[in-house]
Amino acid sequence: MSESRKILSEITGREKLKPGEFIEADVSLILANDVTAPLAIKEFEKLGARELFDPDKVVFVLDHFTPNRDIASAEQCAIVRKFARERGMKHFYEGGQAGIEHVILPELGLVKPRSLIIGADSHTCTYGALGAFSTGMGSTDIAAAMATGKTWLKVPDAMRIELRGSFGGWVGGKDLILHVISRIGVDGASYLSMEFTGDGLESLSVDGRLTVANMVVEAGAKNGIFPVDRITREYLKSVGVESSTFTIEPDPYGYVSELTVDLSMLEPQVALPPLPSNAVPVSKAPKVKLDQVVIGSCTNGRIEDLRTAAEILKNKKVAASLRLIIIPGSPSVYKEALREGLIDIFLDAGSIISPPTCGPCLGGHMGVLASGERALSTTNRNFVGRMGHARSEVYLCNPAVAAASALTGTITDPGEII
Amino acid sequence: MSVERIEIVGRVHKLGDHVNTDLIIPATYLVTSDPIELGEHLLEGLDPDYPKRIHEGDILLAGVNFGSGSSREHAALAIKGKGVSCVIASSFARIFFRNAINTGLPIIECPEAYEGISDGALISVDLEKGIIRNTETGETFRAQPYPDFMREIVSSGGLVEFVRKRIEKQMD
Incomplete structure (x- = not known):
């Protein structure tokens, strides 16, 4: 069986799960945010439900329009806050306790390998990096799970991605996932589980794996899954989670598709608007003039990302023609960046530091x-209009390319200026 | 299980491939979950004039991967709130598919209809039989109809209403 099927089989206690089969499963953790929780609460109440199936297994994080942008977004947060307090929810995060949901959940030790995590946010698939089966759903599905502790799933088929070799300079998880999406398309993994294996995993840190798993949904995947190896276990231990090792053995029944990526051949990638599948090597990206550079998000707002950016921005100045916005993904990422002197480097370079938020993404x-x-x-x-006006454009890249480009004002290969 | 027969007739708005949820309802409007308010901005990401061009009962006809991107259920609600009667697409993205069924939005997958029907055509959709007919040319297209329980969820107005109806029946 594929790794995702093995996990679903463990959770449901059913030995032979077939792809395409519908199952009902107990969930370990349910997540929603200030955009999706108000709607989930409305549906939960319409169901006639009063209590959560387990107030310790539901997590609400106010991160999208926070600190609140306007009265309407403040009202949405007020709905979530009231509900969480009335139900005695242990995992309600806002203000200085909150960061971007997919950055803080692993940090808080809430993500456990082999568990089933569902969230009313498409990037809930991030937790596959730590060996969990996690996937995004809508608010009504989340409301039903909040009441019953269960959800229904269609058992996915799998795609196998074999990683070989190790990354060159200024190349990492973001480049890997953009490259994979450019090869298979934005619906190339529709309904599939993307399994990442191979000796190349050795050069992919936990932060890098979180970036990769985060974006599997951009290829239409249901989830992404990584083995739990020495690297994962060390990270989990640091956040208070003990775990065994779980390797991913090739499924003898085969995969819907297989892909091999030689990491050493990868260049930094830039995805041109308006789809993540439009990735090209940075050397072939158009030298367009930039008005804004953003470093952050649930994809690349972790400490490793900020360290990379600081390495490039140190003792340099951001081009006067643009704004560079840096968003530490959580209070602990922010604090670590401060401790390591990264925030000083960013401020000296002329960046704007934003509090942890999904904000401009x-x-x-x-x-x-x-x-x-x-x-x-x-x-x-x-996507068109993703960061604002329908006639604005967004290009995607890794933190090194973003930092290098913030210095020159156009899309730049970090290797050219360092 | 009885499912009321739904035949939908409406004017087609033909869209492209990969119409994602940011195009359906830009995130800046996600500070309400009211379908009517959301509907006022339907497809604004694609064209600011779209909300003015879509009328009660109209049908959206899209290419592959409709509803990709964010999990925002607000996308399905905006389509319903604007009074769109049905969405036909060559394929739907996974999360949007669940959201549409859960919110009671009739959807049907039919790549042939996308190839064969032009913008502005007046068509009829029989959800029970999975038949889409161009009323102007008489041409018909066959889609795989959804199982009874899924159509009952949709005709109940969504998963919550469906569950409530079931509970009420049990209490009777």
């Missing part, structure tokens, strides 16, 4: 684009 606030403006961003979507 979805054109919410903290860096919305005007008509005709162009942004280069370490976020996950470059």
Whole structure:
């Protein structure tokens, strides 16, 4: 069986699960945010449900339009806050306790290998990096799970991605996933589980794996899954989670498709608007003039991302023609960046530091684009109007390319200036 | 299980491939879950004039991967709130598919209809039989109809209403 099927089989206690089969499964953790929780609460109440199936297994994080952009977004947060307090929810995060949901859940030790995590946010698939089966759903599905502790799933078929070799300079998880999406397309993994294996995993840190798993949904996948190896276990231990090792053995029944990526051949990638599948090596990206650069998000807002950016920005100045916005993904990423002197480097370079928030990634606030403006961003979507006006453009890249380009004002290969 | 027969007749708005949820309802409007309010901005990401061009009962006809991207159920609600009677697409993205069924939005997958029907055509859709007919040319297209329980969820107005109806029946 594929790894995802093995996990679902363990959870349901059913030995032979076939792809395409419908199952009902107990969930370990349910997540929603300030955009999706208000609707989930409304549906939960319409169901006639009063209590959560387990108030310790439901997590609400206020991260999208926070600190609140306007009265309407503040009202949405007020609905979630009231509900969480009335139900005695242990895992309600806002203000200084909150960061971007997919950055803080692993940090809090809430993500456990082999568990089933569902969230009303498409990037819930991030937790596959730590060996969990996790997937995004809508608010009504989440409401039903909040009441019953169960959800229904169609057992996915799998795609296997074999990683070989190790990354060259200024190349990492973001380049790997953009490259894979460019090869298979934005619906190339529709309904599938993407399994990542191979000796190349050795050069992929946990932060890098979280970036990769985060974006499997951009290829239409249901989830992504990584083995739990020495690297994962060390990370999990640091956040108080003990775990065994889980390797991913090839499924003897085969995969819907297989792909091999030689990491040493990868260049930094840039995804041109308006789809993440439009990735090209940075050397072939058009030298467009940029108005804004964003480093952050649930894709690339972790400490490793900020360290990379700081390495390039140290003792340099951001081009006067653009704004560089840096968003630490969580309070602990922020604090670590401060401790390591990264925030000083960013401020000296002329960057704007934003509090942890999803903010500009979805054109919410903290860096919305005007008509005709162009942004280069370490976020996950470059759809039309994603960061603001329908006639603005978003290019996607890794933190090194973003930092290098913030210095020159156009899309730049970090190797050219360092 | 009885399912009321639904035949939908409406004017087609033909869209492209990969119409994602940011195009259906830009994130800046996600500070309400009211379908009517959301509907006022339907497809604004594609063209600011779209909300003015779509009328009660109209049908959206899209290419592959309709509803990709964010999990926002607001996308299905905006389509319903604007009064769109049905969405036909060559294929639907996974999360949107669940959201459409759960919110009671009639959807049907039919790549042939996408190839064969032009923008502005007046068509009829029989969800029970999975038949789409161009009323102007008489041409018909066959889609795989959904199982009874899924159509009952949709005709109940969504998963919540479906479950409530079931509970009420049990209590009777």
